[in-house]
Amino acid sequence: MATCPRCKGHLTDGHRCPSRTGRLAIEIVAAALAGGIAAWLLLALFDPRGQATDMDVVTFVIGACVGVGINRALRA
Numbered sequence: 001m002a003t004c005p006r007c008k009g010h011l012t013d014g015h016r017c018p019s020r021t022g023r024l025a026i027e028i029v030a031a032a033l034a035g036g037i038a039a040w041l042l043l044a045l046f047d048p049r050g051q052a053t054d055m056d057v058v059t060f061v062i063g064a065c066v067g068v069g070i071n072r073a074l075r076a
């Protein structure tokens with residue numbers, strides 16, 4: 001099946017591209033969640049006793065920023 005050159009979706013009859021801002025927001029949120037969770041899991045791996053619990057939020061935010069940055073860089 002052909003793919004839409006704009007949204008990469010299946011180009012069916014009556015295809016309409018999803019709104020770009022909505023799609024972008026979903027991608028950024030997904031990237032942030034993935035990065036945050038990945039960073040948090042890494043912290044848990046390196047700190048199995050959980051002594052750095054105060055770092056959880058900070059680690060998640062940093063990971064989220066990295067995730068979004070990677071996502072933007074790949075899509076630039």
Ligand SMILES: [Zn+2]
Nearest residue numbers: 004007016017
């Ligand atoms: Zn489209």
